[in-house]
Every structure is written in C-alpha cells, then in structure tokens.
Amino acid sequence: MAEDKGKRDSIGMSLRGCQTNNGFVQNEDILEKELAPGSPPDSVVTIAGPAEPTLQGARPYAGMPKEVLFQFSHQARYRVPREVLFWLTVASVLVLTAATIAIIAVSPKCLDWWQAGPMYQIYPRSFKDSDQDGNGDLRGIQEKLDYITTLNIKTIWITSFYKSSLKDFRHGVEDFREIDPMFGTMEDFENLLAAIHDKGLKLIIDFIPNHTSDKHAWFQLSRNRTGKYTDYYIWHDCTHENGTTIPPNNWLSVYGNSSWHFDEVRNQCYFHQFLREQPDLNFYNLDVQEEIKEIIQFWLTKGVDGFSFDAVKFLLEAEHLRDETQVNKTQIPDTVTQYWELYHDFTTTQVGMHDIVRSFRQTMDEYSREPGRYRFMGTEAYGESTDRTMMYYGLPFIQEADFPFNKYFSELNTPSGNSVFEVITSWMENMPEGKWPNWMIGGPDSARLTSRFGEEYVNIMNMLVFTLPGTPITYYGEEIGMRNILATNLNESYDVNTLLSKSPMQWDNSSNAGFSEASHTWLPINSDYHTVNVDVQKTDSRSALKLYQELSLLHANELLLSRGWFCYLQNDSHSVVYTRELDGIDRVFLVVLNFGESTVVNLEEMISNIPRRMRIRLSTNSAYKGSEVDTDAILLDKGEGLILEYNRKNLLHHQTAFRDRCFVSNRACYSSVLNILHSLC
C-alpha cells in the first residue's frame, strides 16, 4: 500500500514537472522582483542550513526566503508575540466555548408557544360563513386568518366541530374522526391547519371524551350487546313499567332530572351526565380508554397542536351506585330534580379520573418530541372549586394539564375591585409553584362581558388579562366589545340561554355584518353591529380593537409582562393596583384599574419612594396615552385603567413587606449587557 502510494506520488511529481512553466509563474516572478528590489536571487535555494554563511550579514526584507527569515524570526520580539498570539487564539476558543456553555447553563427555561402569546377562542359556527348557508365554517376561519394575525394572537382555539347531530355542536359527537358537514370537509380542516401553521400560529381543538351522541356507532353496537362494545357505556338494570322508569339511584343529569334513561333495545338503563342523547362512556373499560387514545393520536398525527379537554371531571362515576347526598336534607327525595340540589360526590372527580387525564398527557408527550412541536393540553373544569381545579396542574413529578382554563372571570356578574382581586389572588395563591396561569373573560358557555358588566368594562378587562401574568384567552368578539343578542325569535330549540353569547362575529357594516352572504343566519346578528364591528374599529384610534392590538403588542414585546413578577399593592371596592417588574430591568409597570364609579387613587400611600409623576404607557382612554399623572391623586373614571411606567432600582419583590404579595411562574432575570435572560438571581 505504502509503495503504491509512493509510486503515485512520483507520477504526480513528474507530471507537474512537465507543466510548471505556464504564464502565471513568470508573471509572479516579475511581480516578486518588483516588490523586493535588490533582493538576492530568490528563485530556488537548494543549499542547506539557515546559518548559511553568505547570508549572515543580510537584513530582513519583504519577501525574504526562509534562510534569511530564520536568522531573525527566533528573536524574542517576534517569537514572544507569535507565541502570545497563538495561545491567545487557543484561549479565546476555550473562553468562547466556555461562555457559550455557561450562558446555556444559566438560561431559564424559555416560554413555550402556549405561554408566549394570547389564545383566541373561536366558535366556528359563528365566525365567518364562506358558503352562504348562514353557518360559519372552517374555510371562513381560514379567510380571516389575516385579521387574527393583526391581533398578535399566537394560538387559535376552535371549539368542537366534530360530526354531531345536536344542533349546538358542542357536545354529543357522532364521529370523533369526522368534521361536521356544516363546517366543511376534512380537506378543509387540513388546509386550515396548514394555513395556520404557515402563519406561525398554533391550533388547539376541543375534545369531549366523557360521552358520545346516542347516534354514535359505538352506542348502536353497545345497545345490541355486540362484542367488546357491550360495556362501552354505563348500563344498569332498572325497572321500567308503563312508561315510567325507576332508576338505579338518585343521580341527576346536569340539565335536571334523572341521569338514567331506559333503552328499549337493550332493556337496560344507561347513564348520561348531560342530555339523554349523550350517553356517558364507561372509562373503567380499557377498550374505551384505548379508543380515546387512538382518537387523540388521530388528531395529533394530523398536526393539531393541542387539545382543550372538556368536562373531564365527569369521566368516572362511583361503581357502588350509592345515592348522592341532598343539599337540603329536609327536601322530599322525589322532588329533587335540579342538579344543584345534590352534592355530586359520586359522579364527579372520582378516584382515578386524574390518572386517565394524565394518560392523555402521556399520549400527547409522545408527539411532543419534535422541536417546536410541543402539544398543549388544557382542561375545562367548569364550576369546580379552586382547590380541585388546581389538581389539573398535576403533581410535582407527574405532569397533567399545562393549565386548567381559568373561567372565574367569566363567572363574575358584577364588576368590583374586590371581586376581581379575589379571582386573581385565589388563582395565584393556590396555583402550584412554577405553573403557568391563564385568564379568560368569557366563552361560549357564559354571557358576554358587555352584557354582564356593561360596555364601559370592555377595555379595562382586556387590559386586565393582558397585564396579569400568564396566557390571556380571548373569546371571539371580545376584542371589539360584542355583546349578547336578545333572546327573541330564536328558532333553535336547544337551551336558548347558551346561544346568546354565540351570535355571529361582526365584521363590517354590510348586511349580516359581513358574516354571511346568506339571506338568513343561524343566529340573528346583534343589532349594534353598525358601531361594533371590525371594519369601523380598525380605523378608529380610540376603539376597543385598537387598544386590544396595542395591549397584545405590549404583551409580546415587554419581558415585564411576559416573564415579570406580579406584585399586588392594593384593592378596594373600586380599584385594583398591581405592578409588573423584572430583575435587571429598571422600569416597572404599575397597573391601576378602576372597576367602580369614579375614584381617586393615591399611589404614594401604597409604596414609598415613588416618583411624583409617572408616564402613562397605555390607557383605556386613548387620549391620555403618553401623558403624565400625579401619583398622589390619580383620578379614574368608571371602567378606566392605566398602565403607568416608572424607573425603579429597588424592586418590590425584594422588600420584606411585599414578599408574600408577589408571584412569578418561572424566575428569570434580564441582563441588558448581553440581552439574555438568566437564572442567577
């Protein structure tokens, strides 16, 4: 091998020998001579040794050959800098690498996409109609993606769109792998998802594992006792005589009356937590758990970025079927028909329910490994106590939901500083350490804010959720201040009260508010659409929409809002005052919100050493933006809110007096020198 090598080498040499004499070499020689006139012949030096006597007296010159060079280059004045420079380079490689490792080591975990920006919840039937049938659909949502990006939204949340026979399309799914024809086809869904991802947005969807529609194939097979499907639902023997059923126990459906229904085909009763068209799945059955897992995988494979799991507290019921306790013990048992008349100790949040929810998380984790593809999990815990809601955050070593949706603001019916404050603190104080809060003002199941509080509160509530720590969640229309429609002439039979907050999105002044070109829409358009619509507010600098955009921009750009400490200062029946601050940033945001009648807030009473005047960064009243206020007497109108900005070195969360009034999810500090976040504080 080595010989072979040598042979080849020599061939190479001789070949080169043949062709060395081309124009370039000569050209070079000439240049060489011009550069170094008076130099000794420098073409080829074949005599050995740097200490060649004839060269002894030569002085160094540009272009000198190595024989001359070697006489001088070992001098200290060249050798030392040479060595120094070499080792300096080696050292800087090491230092730079070490610096990289050090910075990586002290970097706090960065915010994931579901933490980084607001979520936007869309009720698909009411967002935008693309096919003139009066019902919104998936292609309509796709048409409006540009609008959603102008809101600086990060995540789109589309509520249930599965194939369903129930008219409100929230619950009662006939096929978890199909899109309801009203909303479009699976291809429409795939296109929508691709378009959402193209814009750098994420999509989460609803999933209701608790029950199916009674038209679902599983139920049809189950009532015939077909194979493994026999126990897919909760069946029990019950007496059925002359059209009246004596149920196995006193359990009630959420909508009232017994939760057991007699099925003629199977001659047994089945259990339903909601409507009788919505039989509960039997989650003690492992086949059912496997089916649900496969459905989750089906949508994750499609590329969906996360789920909102609905009604999970109903997943399991006690197997012993004991009667639940009455709230009013003296009430005659036969007259107990309303859901709130019982304590639901045996039908909600049973032992093992969280294990099932955690198994959903594990399934989603398998799909979260790809970079940037973490799959979000939220749980809907409607009407739960705070303690029980917090259980969905999981335990220190067992991950569960990323967050349970915080619906407490949407349950408030009257605005007041104290009640708003209580919602904030009860969440922040009970939330497990290191977890991430979230805030929603409304949703499909509650009345719209404008109808609960009044129009004056649209801006202040948006300001509230964008300045609290955590993910703000906006229900479509909240950014322009849409209100409930009036409950007249609704030709939908299903629970009218829940429809009022689902009226079509108001896009512009044209007929049907730009929602649909059909002659008739599934719900009437709110009559205020001439003033409350996207098109009008887009151009009005004082509109709710403009403020919403400014708030979401501030939220996206200010570390103070996305990662900072939250310290509450004071609250009373009118106002709530809190700060957002971050180590390493010497600016502080001070948020003053007034939920009551006009009031005067004195900040100097709350914190010492604050400047006499502060700059208004944002105000619900756009006229004040950029001006200054006196901190000893800030006059606030009804529903007015201010984000004040001032410089401060000594941050509140370092002071003992405020220590237990400050919260942060992931501790981080900012270094302005390196423009990085670090955890050395």
Add this chain to the structure above:
Amino acid sequence: MEETSLRNRREDERSVQSIQSKEPKTTSLQKEVGLLSGICIIVGTIIGSGIFISPKSVLSNTEAVGPCLIIWAACGVLATLGALCFAELGTMITKSGGEYPYLMEAFGPIPAYLFSWTSLFVIKPTSFAIICLSFSEYVCTPFYSGCKPPEVVVKCLAAAAILLITTVNSLSVRLGSYVQNVFTAAKLVIVAIIIISGLVLLAQGNTRNFENSFEGTQLSVGAISLAFYNGLWAYDGWNQLNYITEELRNPFRNLPLAIIIGIPLVTGCYILMNVAYFTVMTPTELLQSQAVAVTFGDRVLYPASWVVPLFVAFSTIGAANGTCFTAGRLVYVAGREGHMLKVLSYISVKRLTPAPAIIFYGIIATIYIIPGDINSLVNYFSFAAWLFYGLTILGLVVMRFTKKDLERPIKVPIFIPILVTLISVFLVVAPIVSQPALEYLYCVLFILSGLIFYFLFVHYKFGWAQKISRPVTMHLQMLMEVVPPEETPE
C-alpha cells in the same frame, strides 16, 4: 480513510525532519489531496446543512412530490455539466484559486481582480460566517426548546468555531483535510442512515405520498424556474475542487474523476433523502417542519433520534471546514498574483500551510458575525456568485477561440459551456426581474468599487503604498514565519 492516514504519517515524518534536522525542503503547498479526499471535499461542501434542515425550496415551488424529485435530479445534471466545464478549465490551467486563474487567462486581470475582490471580502467570508452561525444555532437550539437561542450564545459559539477551524487549517494541511474526512464520513453516515431507513419504510409500503405524485403540480414557467433556481443552490460548491488544483495529486486524472463521481453521488443522495422524507411526511408537513431531518429522526429512529441533530452538527461544521480549506487558497492565489497583499500568498515555513491567507479569511469572517444579521447581505450577493460562474464558463468558450494551442486533457462538447452560460444568465437575471431591489445596485457598485483599489495599488503601484506594505510584509513574515512559495526543485 486508510489512504489518508498513511499519507499523513509520511507527511508527519517529513515535517518533523524538516524542522529538526533542518534538511533542505521546498517551502510550497504540498500535493496532499488524493482522489478520495477530492471527492470528500466535493461531497462535503455541497451537502451542507440545507438538505437536513430545509430541503423545501424546491417543493414549495412545485407543490407536488413528483416534479419536486424530477427537479432535484435535473439540477444535479446541470451541476454536473457546469462542473465538467470546470474540469476542462482545471486541467487546462492547473492553478489553484477556482474561477480566478481562468478569468485571468480568458479576460485579463480586471475581471479576475473583481472576482477575488468580491469573493474575498463578501461572498466567501459571509458564507463561512453563515455556516458557522447555523452550526452554532443548530447546537444551541436543543437547549432552548420552544424559543430561539439568544443571539449572544449563537455568536459566541460561531466565533469559537471560526477560530478553531482557522487555527486547525493554518496549523496543518494534513489536520485540515483529516478533519474534513472525518466530518464528511459523519455526514455520509447520517445520509446513509436516512436513505436506508427511507428505503426500508418504502419497502414496508409507506408510499402514500407517492401516489398521484403529480397532482396539484404548478406548471407555470415562473414556478419551475424558481424551483430550478433554488434547487441549483443546493448544489452550489461543485467547483470547490478547482480552488485547490495545485494541491491535487495527479490533477489530470483526479480532478475530472472526483467531479464525475462526486456530483452524481450528491445528486443520488439528494433524491433518495427526499424520497426518505416523503415516506414519513406529507409535502405540507415537510414544508412546515423546522428541521426536516430531525422530524424524520423523531418519527423513524426514536429512541435513537438524537443521532440526527448530532450528525447534522458534524456535517455543518464539516462544510465550514471545507469552505475554509478552499477559500484560503483563493486568498493565497490572489496574493501570489499581486492582487492582494503579497504576504497573503506566503507559506508557513514550518507548517507548509497558507497560514496568512487562512488567518485573513478567519478574521474577515469573524468581523462579519459581529453585526446583527448578515443573511440579507448574503442573499443579495448570491446573484454575484452566478455572475462569476457564468463569466468563467463564457471564458471557456472564448478560450476555445483565443487560446487554441493550450493543451486540453479534457474537452467538453462546446454546447455544454454555452448551455451553462445561458443558465447562469438566467440565474443572475431571474431574481432581479422577479423581485427588483435597490440592494442589487449596491452590490454592483460594491463590485465595481474594487476598480478603485485595483488602479491605485495594482495597476499604478504608487510608491507610498509600497512604502507601507513592505515593512508590514516584513514584520508579518517574521511574526508568522512565512516565506514566498518556492518552486519545486526538479
């Protein structure tokens, strides 16, 4: 690899001898690069990180699997044609420095000077910097799941990579090409892993994405030409070997052979890798993946999916080393011709590397990573690269008539250079026409501004310039222990 190590050992002995026993020895670049190393350099620099991270530029224009694969293949053919022209040039004029000596021979010093001016100050250092930055970003990203790594981290590591590569390459040619071989091997390993698992998946029947693979094809001329434009970029680097012709052993045989083997090899890899990706990803998923090979690894290789990012990082730094290796030679040749400071063409006495050229290149690249974003700069200057390719190949056609008597060991049919020239014209004009921007004008102005320096320092050679450059050269020589290259004493 065995070949390399053998040669290395011998070289080791030689240099040890030359230092210790002070035996006479020519100070010039040694003929270090054999056929295998030559192929490694071609494959190693063409397959950068692009095919692993975003092989989507073609697909996004064709929107269907079938035409996408066809265009990848067609681009490979075009790149081979271009490289064949360079093979003729390389064997006709056996000088290192890529386009530079060919432009010199065909059109005289001014185009050659402008080429070296643009390449040395913008094209080569920025691409070196960009490759190091993307290497660094690639290494840091796993530590910042969910967000982008902070700039300071990326830049620190990129600077470390540049310094390390520069140091290695100025210490020893042997070490530089050894590094190159190791990383190219790593790259080929991961390419092989992806291709083989793709073929296995294909055999298992994952052909869903290949059914109706021509459905939804965009047939507009604009889309196809854009797809070609982007596809050809993936093959950029096919002329790398021409930068080191002088160091090739037996260039008449090895240069064309390396090209003929190397580029079709790359083409095959590209097509099969695309096929592999399509076995587990739909076109939409591929377009939206942030790092396609990593997505592939997660879906196919789990729980060993960590190998993909690791090897892609190797591959990227290998590409960086490759550009450093070749571009250093351009500085060296330009310095030798007097188009740059003479000292840049000098060779380290003890190490026999073009150390000043490589250090110069490293310094320029380090400067480029300091400001905010150089991606846009690179994008606008990319048209200049095709301008010079086109000019060079036009030079080939011209020399067929002006220099009939030059020996041409390889002679390609005349229609090939003409075709490639036309394609280059298209590739220069297409982006300017489709998206005219003032920046292109600035690029042209920058290129032409080289003329000022040319006339001041090269053409007229003002005395005061000499007065400054001479002592600088002398001191640098002694500092770095470098001397002008000597002729082989045979």
